[in-house]
Amino acid sequence: MSSIRAARLRKFLLAPAALTSVAFVNMPAASAQQARDPLPPVEVTPAQSRKPAKPARSEGRPARRATAAARPAAVPAAQKPVVPTAPQTPLNTNVVAESASRLGLTVHETPATVEVISAETMREQGYRTVSEVAQGAVGVTSGDNPAEPSAFSMRGFTNSQINTLYNGIKIGPQNMTSRIMDTSNLEAVEFVKGPASLMSGEGAAGGAINLVTKQPHTGPIRNEADFSWDSLNSLRAHYGSGGSTNIQGLDYRIDISRSSLNGFADDTNTKTLDVSSQLNYRISDSLKIWGAIEYREDRGKAYWGAPLVPIAFSGAHATSGIVSGNYVSNYNGTNLGAITIDDRTFNTNYNVLDNRNVAQEVWLRGGFELKLAPDLTLKSQAYGYGAERDWFNNEVEAFNANSNLVDRERFYVAHSQRLVGNITDLTWDANIAGLDNRFVTTLAVSDLDFVRPGAANFPHDLVTLVDPARGYYGLLTMQQQTARIDNEALSFEDRLKLTRSFALVGGLRVEHIGLDRNSTDVNGLEKANFPFSKSWVPVTGRIGYTWDAVPGLTFFSQYATGADVSANNIFLLAPTQPLDLTTSRTYETGVKHLFWDNRAEWSFSAYDILRKNVYAAAGGMQLNIAGRQESKGVELAASVRPIESLRLWGNIAYVDARYADYNFVGGSFSGNTPPNVPRIVANAGASYRFFTPWPVELGIVGRHVGDRYNTDANVVTLNAYTVADVYAFVDIPKTVFNAVDQARLTFRVRNITDKRYAIWGDxxxxxxxxxxxxxxYEISAAFKW
Structure with missing residues (x-):
């Protein structure tokens, strides 16, 4: 085993040198190539990663949280500033999304559905966390279940079927490694729809979401500061600064943000701290080096939800429009009959008094970009990531129809995660038989160690539904799991322009994933069938085209594939579970249109996704075979500025997602919809700006989410809901604050109708x-100078 590790380490260290050597050998040929209509130059910057996940009831506990050996999916590489060089378009399609392609293509030029939500949009729409950003995207829903914060649903897939990336780097399954994250330090959030394993490796059956931190820029130093307070006594503050230093070629960026977000339930709160910084040093016109460091932490007292209660028990306190259905408790087996949410539990916290949710994360990244020749560029970055996570809570809240009390059960788990890796790209712009071509080859390697101490006992008690005696966690005994994951990936991407308006875009990725797992009991003795090892070699890719029928109007289609672990997730696989990978594929076609002098833009896509060899959580406590998961749908987004002062925008997504061949002893879920997948999600908004001496803008944003289910059994419905936010801001002229170039005061009302609804089910x-x-209600102030 040690010789294997040494060989992999040598590969890790020699890979960039090997690519560099190949590049130098080909320099004369590359220099001779003359592109007739060259693609825009690829200029890159760094990448990054994040969060925790969930298990199935294996090894003595609901697998959900047994989380974390975040694995290093060989993932996207050094990443380029998302700030567009051209003016922002209504749907932001002129931005380069590195998580969608390493070819340096804009969203408009990519043969896939890609959405980029910029820092400006986050500020105007009041998106405080990544989960709120997702709720504004086309067809995306999210929930901050404390077991797996920042969980997403997209195109019929949820949780660890969607890769979450940090500056293009994956640290592990979403439901094991994601955390609540403030948006203040982010430049953009990118949504790549459909199977995306070409770019981010195993786990991207439903797509990928990339979080991009703010980057240095060349030019005068710019500073910004913003503050906010809301009626729950939540506070947020952020300071950022960046620009060129007195040292020629040296640019910097630093951001510090702090938030204390109070929940609406009693004694719930999440405090975050994020410090990110980066230096870019352009040594010459052909060489740039950079380094980045980031520290993040979040500390919370968590809200785990409201229990489902019999309507017959709640009586006059029963509510309608939040949940519906008939339910037999999965935890205690009692028949609740028709269920509701009791209005006396809206603000009730059933967690123990000494509960905690804590995470600390550190990133170190650095690399270089070297132009070997006019048409040949080498980029490489190395990264290191460390995380410590801790859950200490009462997590189960199950109404017992026999006692009319609430069953509670405790759970503890911690993660200690270490990840190192390197990603190296070689980009070649060429002219093949008079046709413009760009080719990128990427080598990515990583090594991840994950240690997970977890509970071996689960203290239980019963409390009243109303005004429960919260008590304390009680006795804790622990056992331990470990996982080590090695990952090596080689990928190729190419764009060939057959004509000035028609381009073929394709790519292929071959990766090796090696897993070593162990599990010991409270006495430190290895459990049955442990340790064990497993390896996979998935091959995934994409082929598609873009056709600019007329300037601004682009048609596209693609066929893409993905792979992910069929049961649970790669950090928690047990030797008795299915150890195969699923395969997924998508057919997609659509159109993107920018017109009316860049004042209007719309996009449409239709897709068909099939995922095979699926294992799913049946009723919440065990894994069952669900042979196939099928998802078909359409998405439409549009934005227009008919006059300078008025903006209108909206999007709607329809998806038909269902299981097939999902049979097990005692029943079948074939034809059922996966949890947390609504058929319809729609957003719409409008704003009007009054160009007075102190400009004022008024806006409204509405969101509709259709019915969803909370388990594969589809017996409990989370009813559809519609909510709306309104806001008004005033831009204060510089003459008022001479030292400040821009100042804005904003007043916002969230959920203006005070709608009660279920946002997520675990x-x-x-x-x-x-x-x-x-x-x-929220008031905020922002300043730039």
Whole structure:
């Protein structure tokens, strides 16, 4: 084993040198190539990663959280500033999304559905966390279940079927490694729809979401500061600064943000701290080096939801429009009959008094970009990531129809995760038989160690539904799991322009994933069938085209494939579970249109996704075979500025997602919809700006989410809901604050109708659902100078 590790380490260290040697050998040929209509130059910057996940009830616990050996999926590489060089378009399609392609293509030029939500949009729409950003994207829903914060649903897939990337780097399954994250330090959030394993490796059956931190820029130093307070006494503050230093070629960026977000339930709070910084040093016109460091932490007292309660028990306190259905408790087996959410539990916290959710993360990244020849560029980055996570909570809240009390059960788990890796790209712009061509080859390697101490006992008690005695966690005994994951990936991407308006875009990725797992009991003795090792060699890719029928109007189609672990996730696989990878594929076609002098833009896509060899959580507590998962749908987004002062925008997504061949002893879920997948999601908004001496803008944003289920059994429905936010801001002229170039005061009302609704359901804890926040008021101030 040690010789294998040494060989892999040598590969890791020699890979960039090998690519560099190949590049120098080909320099004369590359220099001779003359592109007739060259693609824009590829200029890159760094990448990054994040969060925790969930298990199935294996090794003595709801697998959900057994989380974390975040594995290093060989992933996207050094990443380029998302700030567009051209003016921002209504749907932001002139931005380069590195998580969608390493070819340096804009969203408009990519043969796939890609959405980029910029820092400007996050600020105007008041998106405080990544989960709120996702709720504004086309067809995306999210929930901050504390077992797996920042969980997403997209195109019929959820949680660890969607890769979450940090500056293009994956640290592990979403439901094991993601955390609540403030948006203040982010430049953009990128959404890549459909199977995307070409770019981010195993786990991207439903797509990928990339979080991009703010980058240095060349030019005068710019500073910004913003503050906010809301009616729940939540506070946020951020300071950022960046620009060129007195040292020729040296640019910097630093951001510091702090937030204390109070929940609507009693005694719930999340505090975050994020410090990110980066230096770019352009040594010459052909060589740039850079380095980045980031520290993040979040500390919370968590809300785990409201229990499902019999309507017959709640009586006059029963609510309608939040949940519906008939339910037999998954936890205690009692028949609740027709269920509801009791209005006396809207603000009730059933967690123990000494609960905690804590995470600390550190990133170190650095690399270089070297232009070997006019048409040949080498980029490389090395990265290191460390995380410590800790959950210490009462997590189960299950109403017991026999006692009319609420069953509670404790759970503890911690993660200690270490990840190192390197990603190296070689980009070649060429002219093949008079046709412009760009080719990128990428070598990515990583090594991840994950240690997971977890509970071996699960203290239980019963409390009243109303005004429960919260108590304390009690006795804790622990056992331990470990995982080590090695990953090596080689990928190729190419864009060939057959004509000035028609281009073929394709790519192929071959990766090796090696897993070593062990699990010991409370006495430190290895459990049955442990340790064990497993390896996979998935091959995934994409082929597609773009056709600019007329300037601004682009048609596209693609066929893409993905792969992910069929049961649970790669950090928690047990030797008795299915150890195969699923395969997924998508057919997609669509159109993107920018017109009316860049004042209007719309996009449409239709897709068909099939995922085979699926294992899913049946009723929340065990894994069952669901042979196939099928997802078909359409998405439409549009934005227009008919006059300078008026903006209108909206999007709608329809998806038909269902299981097939999902049979097990005692029943079948074939034809059922996966949890947390609504058929319809729609957003719409409008704003009007009054160009007075102190300009004022008024806006409204509405969101509709259709019915969803909280488990594969589809017996409890999270009812559809519609919410709306309104806002008004005033831009204060510089003459008022001479030292400040821009100042803005904003007043916002979230959920203006005070709608009560269920925002998310956890299939591993199906006896409870998370409620959405009630109406809140917020005031904020932002300054730039």
């Amino acid at each position: 299939p591993f804890y199906p006896d409870q659902v998370l409620l959405g926040a009630p109406r809140t």
